[in-house]
Amino acid sequence: MFETLSNRFEGIFKGIRGRGKLTQADIEETLAEIRLALLEADVNLDVVTSMVARIRERAVGQELSKALNPSQQVVKIVLGELTVSLGGEAMRLSHASKPPTVVLMAGLQGSGKTTNSAKLAQWFKKQGRHPLLVGADLQRPAAVEQLRTLGEQIDVPVFSETSRPVRVARRAIKEANRTARDVVIVDTAGRLAIDEELMAEIGDISSAVQPHYTFLVVDAMTGQDAVTMARAFDETLALDGVILTKLDGDARGGAALSVKEVVGKPIAFASTGEKIEDFDTFHPDRLASRILGMGDVETLIEKAEEVFEAEQAEQAAARMLEGTFTLEDFLEQMQQIKKMGPLGNLVGMMPGIPKEARDVEIDDRHLARIEGIIRSMTPAERTQPDIINGSRRLRIANGSGVQPTEVKQLIDQFSQMRQMMRQFAGFGSKKMNPKARSKGKKGRQRRGGRVTEKGPAKVPKMPLSLPGLEDRVGGF
Amino acid sequence: MFLVVVVAVAALILIGFSWYFLARDRRLERPDSPPLEAADRESTAAVSAAETIGAAPAFRDRLGTARSALGAYLGSVFGRGAISEQTWSNLEEALIRADVGVGTAAGIISVVRAKAADEGLDDASELADLVKGEIVSRLTGFDRSLSVDLVDARGEPGPAVWLFVGVNGVGKTTTIGKLAQRQSVAGRSVVLAAGDTFRAAAVEQLAVWSERSNVEIVRGSKGADPSSVVFDAIEHAAARSVRLVMADTAGRLQTRTNLMEELRKVRRVAEKGSGTVTETLLVIDATTGQNGLSQARQFTEAVDVTGVVLTKLDGSAKGGIVVAIHSELGIPVKLAGLGEGIDDLVDFDPVEFVDALFE
Numbered sequence A: 001m002f003e004t005l006s007n008r009f010e011g012i013f014k015g016i017r018g019r020g021k022l023t024q025a026d027i028e029e030t031l032a033e034i035r036l037a038l039l040e041a042d043v044n045l046d047v048v049t050s051m052v053a054r055i056r057e058r059a060v061g062q063e064l065s066k067a068l069n070p071s072q073q074v075v076k077i078v079l080g081e082l083t084v085s086l087g088g089e090a091m092r093l094s095h096a097s098k099p100p101t102v103v104l105m106a107g108l109q110g111s112g113k114t115t116n117s118a119k120l121a122q123w124f125k126k127q128g129r130h131p132l133l134v135g136a137d138l139q140r141p142a143a144v145e146q147l148r149t150l151g152e153q154i155d156v157p158v159f160s161e162t163s164r165p166v167r168v169a170r171r172a173i174k175e176a177n178r179t180a181r182d183v184v185i186v187d188t189a190g191r192l193a194i195d196e197e198l199m200a201e202i203g204d205i206s207s208a209v210q211p212h213y214t215f216l217v218v219d220a221m222t223g224q225d226a227v228t229m230a231r232a233f234d235e236t237l238a239l240d241g242v243i244l245t246k247l248d249g250d251a252r253g254g255a256a257l258s259v260k261e262v263v264g265k266p267i268a269f270a271s272t273g274e275k276i277e278d279f280d281t282f283h284p285d286r287l288a289s290r291i292l293g294m295g296d297v298e299t300l301i302e303k304a305e306e307v308f309e310a311e312q313a314e315q316a317a318a319r320m321l322e323g324t325f326t327l328e329d330f331l332e333q334m335q336q337i338k339k340m341g342p343l344g345n346l347v348g349m350m351p352g353i354p355k356e357a358r359d360v361e362i363d364d365r366h367l368a369r370i371e372g373i374i375r376s377m378t379p380a381e382r383t384q385p386d387i388i389n390g391s392r393r394l395r396i397a398n399g400s401g402v403q404p405t406e407v408k409q410l411i412d413q414f415s416q417m418r419q420m421m422r423q424f425a426g427f428g429s430k431k432m433n434p435k436a437r438s439k440g441k442k443g444r445q446r447r448g449g450r451v452t453e454k455g456p457a458k459v460p461k462m463p464l465s466l467p468g469l470e471d472r473v474g475g476f
Numbered sequence B: 001m002f003l004v005v006v007v008a009v010a011a012l013i014l015i016g017f018s019w020y021f022l023a024r025d026r027r028l029e030r031p032d033s034p035p036l037e038a039a040d041r042e043s044t045a046a047v048s049a050a051e052t053i054g055a056a057p058a059f060r061d062r063l064g065t066a067r068s069a070l071g072a073y074l075g076s077v078f079g080r081g082a083i084s085e086q087t088w089s090n091l092e093e094a095l096i097r098a099d100v101g102v103g104t105a106a107g108i109i110s111v112v113r114a115k116a117a118d119e120g121l122d123d124a125s126e127l128a129d130l131v132k133g134e135i136v137s138r139l140t141g142f143d144r145s146l147s148v149d150l151v152d153a154r155g156e157p158g159p160a161v162w163l164f165v166g167v168n169g170v171g172k173t174t175t176i177g178k179l180a181q182r183q184s185v186a187g188r189s190v191v192l193a194a195g196d197t198f199r200a201a202a203v204e205q206l207a208v209w210s211e212r213s214n215v216e217i218v219r220g221s222k223g224a225d226p227s228s229v230v231f232d233a234i235e236h237a238a239a240r241s242v243r244l245v246m247a248d249t250a251g252r253l254q255t256r257t258n259l260m261e262e263l264r265k266v267r268r269v270a271e272k273g274s275g276t277v278t279e280t281l282l283v284i285d286a287t288t289g290q291n292g293l294s295q296a297r298q299f300t301e302a303v304d305v306t307g308v309v310l311t312k313l314d315g316s317a318k319g320g321i322v323v324a325i326h327s328e329l330g331i332p333v334k335l336a337g338l339g340e341g342i343d344d345l346v347d348f349d350p351v352e353f354v355d356a357l358f359e
Helices: A007-017 A022-042 A045-059 A070-087 A113-126 A141-154 A165-179 A194-208 A226-238 A253-264 A284-291 A295-308 A311-320 A327-339 A343-349 A356-360 A365-375 A379-383 A388-402 A406-431 A436-460 A468-476 B002-029 B038-042 B049-053 B059-064 B068-079 B083-096 B102-118 B124-139 B172-185 B200-215 B225-241 B256-271 B292-302 B320-327 B349-358
Strands: A101-107 A133-138 A183-188 A211-220 A240-244 A267-271 A279-281 B042-047 B146-149 B160-165 B190-194 B217-220 B243-247 B278-287 B307-311 B333-337 B345-347
Touching: A007 B243, A022 A045, A022 A070, A022 A253, A022 B102, A045 A070, A045 A253, A045 B049, A045 B083, A070 A253, A070 A284, A070 A356, A070 B049, A070 B124, A101 A113, A101 A194, A101 A226, A113 A133, A113 A141, A113 A183, A113 A267, A113 A279, A133 A141, A141 B200, A165 A183, A165 B002, A183 A194, A194 A226, A194 A253, A211 A226, A211 A253, A253 A267, A253 A284, A253 A356, A253 A365, A279 A388, A295 A436, A295 B102, A295 B278, A327 A365, A327 A379, A356 B146, A365 A388, A365 A406, A365 B002, A365 B049, A365 B172, B059 B345, B068 B124, B068 B345, B083 B102, B102 B217, B124 B349, B146 B160, B146 B278, B160 B172, B160 B256, B160 B292, B172 B200, B172 B243, B172 B278, B172 B307, B172 B333, B172 B345, B190 B200, B190 B225, B217 B225, B225 B243, B278 B320, B278 B333, B292 B320, B307 B320, B320 B333
Parallel strands: A101 A183, A101 A211, A133 A183, A211 A240, A240 A267, B160 B243, B160 B278, B190 B217, B190 B243, B278 B307, B307 B333
Antiparallel strands: A267 A279, B042 B146, B333 B345
């Protein structure tokens, strides 16, 4: 896995702490690292070059802020620049005054047009619209069947016929008028940007249905060629936006930045999984940290919000702060975490994890080992691991099929974590929630309310102030 | 919510580290896997992809239709007179544009640079052959044939299984369709296993190919366990003395642990009966950037990839990531997909591939 950009910067800046300003040489060295990080994320070379130039302009002569160290400061500049480049104004879909609103999907083979047509239909449905899916991909075997199956799943009608794509699209509009569907989503065959014949065909489809929105579907794993492709599609179709797919892998998605820079149209939606619901409007700031290899705290928090039972987790957290967190609690939390997806992905999303830990490929099967060890303990042992002596350890080891040393390691680490959490609790309550502890339960409830109102936007700040924790973890 | 996050983060850290320590200890204990017995190999017949495929269109003819922007760019790099620092940085840029990757590009350049100094080259136009030669040398020395095992574990002839794996949308099903057609034309019987039971209409898509090429297909119900479908296909083939089974699998991102586990199981189960998995082919799309390396690494980890099929090479992307896959992981590209037609799957040829990169 990639070394995080901030870790690399730490190295560069080690020597220059205490100086008030970044020198030209410091900046050049940093910029070289930024260039590398962007290229490794598949951002197009031309885009990288112009972006590095912009960052250079902003960084030179910057006064160092007291609160941030130089590396944090440069990262902040870069992140800001990336977010601006990726974002611009968010895409807002308006609907045609005379329905239906027509959406045309275009892209290379295998970028995910058919699946995302259905996902988009579901999204419109949630907005209270009545979409019609149109299968105009008559090229790939069974593409229309795929769309029909997906249509059934989300209960959206699918229109298609075996004729020519242009004709299918044209008749679909009539069909939508006849059946009073107010959104028409036209799925087309995948095509290469250099295939003149097929590009002309999609041009014809476009002029036949006069789409209100034309989306280019782009695979997050695309390399340098993304730019060539996007330019060609934009010239033929005048794109309105981009749908970024397969963002749930470990691709850093630099292609999105390239396409955005070249086409100048917003990234409207991002698809983050195989399920129909794994589709939402796009968050530029999250992709920015991801491109830089800095972790994706917000997605992590969102996932946590989805799976954690708020009340149970709060109780566990309270016990944790008091230092009475037990192995039983730990087991419970582990079950919840397992629901959040593969552990390796989660660790990858966390900022500030030492390189050593990141490099380890984490296998979820080992969670089962840990689980097994804890499950072989008596309730008393789970609450008070200190009572585990040699013979108890042997029994636990035999019960879970591991070596006694593994049991010991687990218990040692658990105690260390408990200690760490106690210290962290002190740190957290001092810095973050000065009133929270004194207010007790009442305070906690109010905090809960505030988060729902404003969304989790404020929460992500917390991990940025983790360095104390990070040092400790690194010293394990 | 803050507290919830704290719990999540803390538990995550703990789990991560406990695992790290457990794993580290076990890594130390684990003996190296025994080397492959020579005898195992002797029973393996190798089929060159060309032989399997029959008369295939020339690699270069097809690639030629899509000149990359890179070609023109490199022309200017190599035509620029005396070699300077600028030449090297332009060359690096050119390689990066071809998705070769920063690290691999730097490696290639340092070798070429040393050679150029040795040979006392001073004109940039003389560099082209050196660079090509270096990349070709990184791509040669691999066995690109597709093997068909003739004898199973019990010493009886059983079907060879080619397993097709990869992320979503790279062209696994299409590749199998084309390959099946070629086999059928060459008069060999094949059974297709419709192991993609997840994606809507994936089975139908493969069924269309099986009709076109008149080969048998074994399918399970939607959502069935892919391992069982593949197993059934192998037993079906064995009962009819069919020598080759091509197994489709659902596309999956390499980071999906549970799906990779499912794939491991497919491979395991495929060898439970009379079949032997002789090829595990990772299908990679030529537009893929640096993530291709991660795909190759993790699929190999899971199911021991024996070769790569590089698809969609007829576009403007040139698939430079396979250079990195060759040099870093030692996995050869065996086949190249050059279009949607049934004839558009050919043997991978390193020299022509590199020529196309530089065209």
